[in-house]
Amino acid sequence: MTENPFFETWGTPFGLPPFDRISPEHFAPAFDRAMDEHDAEIAVITASPAAPTFANTIEALERSGRLLDRVSRVFFNLDGSNTNDALEAIARDYAPKLAQHQTRIALNERLFKRISELHAQRETLGLAVDQLRLIERHHLRLVRSGALLRSEQKSRMAAIAERLAVLHTLFGQNVLHDERDWQLTLDEVDLDGLPDFTRAAAAQAAKDRGLAGRWLVTLARSSAEPFLTFSSRRDLRRSSWEAWTARGTHQGANDNAPLIREIVALRAEQGRLLGYANFAAYRLDDSMAKTADAVEHLLTQVWEPAKAKAGAELAELESVARREGLNEPIEPWDWRYYAEKVRQAQYDLDEAEVKPYFVLDNMVQAAFDTARRLFGVTFTERSDVPVYHPDVRVWEVRDNAGDHVGVFVHDNFLRPGKRSGAWSSRYRDQEDLDGAIAPIVVNNNNFAKGAPTLLSFDDAETLFHEFGHGLHSLLSRVRYRSQSGTAVRRDFVEFPSQIFEHWMSAPETLRSYARHYQTGEPIPEELLRRLLAARTFNQGFATVEYLGSALLDLELHCEPSPQKLDLARFEREFLDRIGMPREVGLRHRQAHFQHLFAGGGYAAGYYAYLWAEVLDADGFAAFTEGGDVFDPELAARLKTIYSAGDTCDPMELYRAFRGRDPKIDALLEQRGLTADK
Numbered sequence: 001m002t003e004n005p006f007f008e009t010w011g012t013p014f015g016l017p018p019f020d021r022i023s024p025e026h027f028a029p030a031f032d033r034a035m036d037e038h039d040a041e042i043a044v045i046t047a048s049p050a051a052p053t054f055a056n057t058i059e060a061l062e063r064s065g066r067l068l069d070r071v072s073r074v075f076f077n078l079d080g081s082n083t084n085d086a087l088e089a090i091a092r093d094y095a096p097k098l099a100q101h102q103t104r105i106a107l108n109e110r111l112f113k114r115i116s117e118l119h120a121q122r123e124t125l126g127l128a129v130d131q132l133r134l135i136e137r138h139h140l141r142l143v144r145s146g147a148l149l150r151s152e153q154k155s156r157m158a159a160i161a162e163r164l165a166v167l168h169t170l171f172g173q174n175v176l177h178d179e180r181d182w183q184l185t186l187d188e189v190d191l192d193g194l195p196d197f198t199r200a201a202a203a204q205a206a207k208d209r210g211l212a213g214r215w216l217v218t219l220a221r222s223s224a225e226p227f228l229t230f231s232s233r234r235d236l237r238r239s240s241w242e243a244w245t246a247r248g249t250h251q252g253a254n255d256n257a258p259l260i261r262e263i264v265a266l267r268a269e270q271g272r273l274l275g276y277a278n279f280a281a282y283r284l285d286d287s288m289a290k291t292a293d294a295v296e297h298l299l300t301q302v303w304e305p306a307k308a309k310a311g312a313e314l315a316e317l318e319s320v321a322r323r324e325g326l327n328e329p330i331e332p333w334d335w336r337y338y339a340e341k342v343r344q345a346q347y348d349l350d351e352a353e354v355k356p357y358f359v360l361d362n363m364v365q366a367a368f369d370t371a372r373r374l375f376g377v378t379f380t381e382r383s384d385v386p387v388y389h390p391d392v393r394v395w396e397v398r399d400n401a402g403d404h405v406g407v408f409v410h411d412n413f414l415r416p417g418k419r420s421g422a423w424s425s426r427y428r429d430q431e432d433l434d435g436a437i438a439p440i441v442v443n444n445n446n447f448a449k450g451a452p453t454l455l456s457f458d459d460a461e462t463l464f465h466e467f468g469h470g471l472h473s474l475l476s477r478v479r480y481r482s483q484s485g486t487a488v489r490r491d492f493v494e495f496p497s498q499i500f501e502h503w504m505s506a507p508e509t510l511r512s513y514a515r516h517y518q519t520g521e522p523i524p525e526e527l528l529r530r531l532l533a534a535r536t537f538n539q540g541f542a543t544v545e546y547l548g549s550a551l552l553d554l555e556l557h558c559e560p561s562p563q564k565l566d567l568a569r570f571e572r573e574f575l576d577r578i579g580m581p582r583e584v585g586l587r588h589r590q591a592h593f594q595h596l597f598a599g600g601g602y603a604a605g606y607y608a609y610l611w612a613e614v615l616d617a618d619g620f621a622a623f624t625e626g627g628d629v630f631d632p633e634l635a636a637r638l639k640t641i642y643s644a645g646d647t648c649d650p651m652e653l654y655r656a657f658r659g660r661d662p663k664i665d666a667l668l669e670q671r672g673l674t675a676d677k
């Protein structure tokens with residue numbers, strides 16, 4: 001057997017993983033050894049005869065599990081971005097083992113005793129602010145894992161965590177298989193209405209799947225959404241819509257319905273064991289929102305105006321549809337198509353006219369330059385480093401003084417072994433406990449590759465969104481790894497990403513970077529004006545589509561005994577009760593709602609985007625009110641939030657930046673939901 005790269009020091013530039021030397025068979029032995037090492041490190045902490053101190057317990061804990069962290073980061077990033085049968089099998093095998101391992105440590109009584117003792121005396125230990133918070137977070141984490149429970153309850157908590165890890169893994173794999181297997185094959189006669197760039201992407205998708213000379217629509221958002229927007233073939237739009245929204249429900253080996261029932265039942269039990277009425281109460285107790293009532297209050301404040309706006313939009317869609325000869329009601333597979341017609345008529349704005357100005361490489365450069373102007377960091381491409389796929393690009397990040405800040409890995413294109421959606425992750429977190437360790441950050445998107453790749457306005461926003469998360473990890477300046485970058489509460493983590501989106505649509509940015517892919521000409525002023533004027537267009541639809549999913553998530557996780565639910569009926573009845581317009585359709589049906597079920601991170605937490613939007617809309621308004629979106633003093637205050645990680649309370653961070661509490665007005669304004677609009 002060849003040497004296992006995980007057991008060596010990496011001599012690669014910046015300590016990037018030596019992707020060219022890592023193969024699937026290295027993971028199992030690496031995971032096994034890493035868990036053993038971690039156990040041994042914990043044993044040293046708990047066996048210490050010395051009284052617990054911050055250094056011999058909390059800092060020792062921060063230093064533990066290094067190999068496991070390294071193996072896990074490489075494994076889960078590759079499994080998300082570039083998986084295959086071998087990696088999927090390892091994921092199924094190790095998800096429960098890793099969960100078991102983590103629970104065993106979280107429920108280690110001797111470890112908890114030491115941390116509890118320190119926690120009780122924390123105010124008298126002479127600790128710095130970040131250290132105090134670190135003790136509190138470790139203590140709370142163990143309590144929330146079940147450290148205070150009786151022993152049989154602890155065993156049950158461990159069994160639940162292990163089973164959930166299996167179910168989450170299977171859920172994500174099922175969605176991926178569905179997305180990989182389904183396709184709508186088109187002949188030339190089926191392309192009616194599709195603009196050139198959509199045809200080109202469909203031709204490329206066909207080529208990728210060995211059907212050169214034909215055209216394909218897949219279940220990827222970047223393929224399905226343009227098709228639904230432009231195809232004048234109502235029958236094909238319907239097929240595409242039905243397949244797209246049925247992801248995860250196709251009966252047979254990849255059916256997610258039974259998994260969801262078990263997942264929500266186990267979560268509810270988890271909440272009950274810890275003394276909460278339901279899972280949402282447990283989950284939200286450790287969030288900015290704190291309670292389901294607070295979340296519901298926010299969501300319903302936006303729900304009614306959003307529904308009213310969607311109703312007005314529907315009326316416009318209907319009148320266009322009638323003129324075009326559609327005499328039946330508008331269906332969910334019609335909305336995007338007729339909305340595009342209304343947009344063309346009302347704003348004289350045509351997606352096909354806009355897209356040639358959004359070249360991927362230019363928008364990436366725009367994101368880099370925005371980061372330079374706001375936060376003083378520069379990006380230099382490196383082609384001498386190992387990558388896991390030829391499409392992946394790597395950049396070194398430096399600060400104004402020329403010092404190394406970190407590494408940014410960009411993985412932008414759709415491919416069969418890649419999870420859908422867009423996300424930011426890390427191969428290594430920033431920390432400074434035993435000397436500076438620089439972060440290695442990766443952003444994933446799922447853009448359809450073209451020559452050159454052209455983005456929609458929404459795609460460009462997504463690019464900036466993930467890059468905002470990336471900056472949150474890159475600009476992190478903390479001492480302890482577990483407080484690094486994005487290790488903040490879930491309903492705060494979307495603030496740095498969402499506020500960064502605002503710079504994409506700033507006229508300053510568009511004038512410089514939105515350039516025609518053939519002529520290089522900047523976007524005409526008059527088109528720019530129409531583009532920005534149309535920003536609140538269809539926001540009733542988008543808000544309702546999102547809120548329907550967020551409200552459903554909350555309702556499902558507020559159920560005390562969800563094991564008895566008929567989920568399809570539950571969804572139907574709930575949507576009826578809240579008056580979900582049937583023409584809109586949910587952004588995520590349960591069976592492919594990966595935020596909720598391919599992991600636990602956003603369970604009872606999908607509201608987080610809107611929660612953070614209150615902050616990002618209000619926060620960006622600080623820049624526009626002052627008339628300079630690059631105002632250096634404000635940018636410096638904002639940078640503090642990106643650098644603080646989880647060393648402070650998020651609302652305190654926000655107040656220090658804004659000088660006051662957030663207000664909801666800017667959010668309603670930016671979605672066009674104020675009464676006078």
Ligand SMILES: [Zn+2]
Pocket residue numbers: 465469494497
């Ligand atoms: Zn995000």
